[in-house]
Structures are given as structure tokens and as C-alpha cells.
Amino acid sequence: MSRSASILTAAIVALSLSPLLSASAYAQCANADVCTPAVCRQLQARVHPTCDVQRSCAAINANNKVELRRRLTINQNCLAARQNVSECFSNSDPGHDQAIIAVQNAIDACQAKLDQ
Numbered sequence: 001m002s003r004s005a006s007i008l009t010a011a012i013v014a015l016s017l018s019p020l021l022s023a024s025a026y027a028q029c030a031n032a033d034v035c036t037p038a039v040c041r042q043l044q045a046r047v048h049p050t051c052d053v054q055r056s057c058a059a060i061n062a063n064n065k066v067e068l069r070r071r072l073t074i075n076q077n078c079l080a081a082r083q084n085v086s087e088c089f090s091n092s093d094p095g096h097d098q099a100i101i102a103v104q105n106a107i108d109a110c111q112a113k114l115d116q
Contacts, residue, residue, distance in 0.1 A: 032088040040088040047085060051078035051103070057110035065114060072110040079103045 029040035055074045060067050082100050086092075 035088040043084045047081045050081045062113045062116040068114045075107045
């Protein structure tokens with residue numbers, strides 16, 4: 001399969017799954033106790049478009065500073081979006097905590113390559 005066909009296939013799969021992901025995330029907003037469910041849903045709506053993009057710096061050459069900075073920024077925006085949703089809940093959730101830790105690790109990896 002060609003690279004463009006692989007990308008297209010991945011995009012189709014992601015789009016077909018995105019309503020399922022969004023539905024479960026929005027369902028959790030019904031349990032928000034710090035902000036209203038409507039505010040939670042509004043914040044949650046920013047997570048997937050911000051985070052469900054190519055953000056990893058693992059395969060990026062350390063000399064490609066422009067791409068590393070771009071992906072670092074994406075990860076920082078993703079982290080902010082996830083933290084904003086978390087602020088709607090007084091109790092921590094293991095799934096959301098793991099997602100935030102994963103983004104923090106991605107930020108650290110990008111920064112480490114930028115510092116080389």
C-alpha cells in the first residue's frame with residue numbers, strides 16, 4: 001500500500017471512530033461537578049481536534065528544529081485542552097490522568113530533541 005493510501009485509510013478509520021470517542025467524552029461531562037456540563041462539553045470539543053493529530057517527535061530528526069517546534073506547540077496545546085477539561089471535575093480520573101501524562105511525556109521528548 002502506498003504512503004498516501006495508508007494515510008487515507010488511517011484518516012477514514014479515525015473519522016469513523018471519532019463519534020464514538022466524542023460520545024463517551026461528552027457522556028462523562030454529565031458528571032462534571034466544578035463547571036456545567038455545557039462548559040465541559042465545550043472544552044471537550046477542543047480536545048480531539050487538538051490532540052488527534054500527528055504530535056510525536058520520536059521519528060523526527062533532531063536537526064529538523066522547525067518540525068520539532070511545531071509538534072512541541074501541538075503537544076502544549078493538547079495538554080492545555082486536556083487540563084481545561086480536567087478542571088471541570090473535583091476528582092481525578094485514571095484515564096484522563098494517563099492521557100495528560102502521555103502528553104507531558106511527548107512534550108518532554110520534543111523538548112529533549114530540540115535541546116540536542
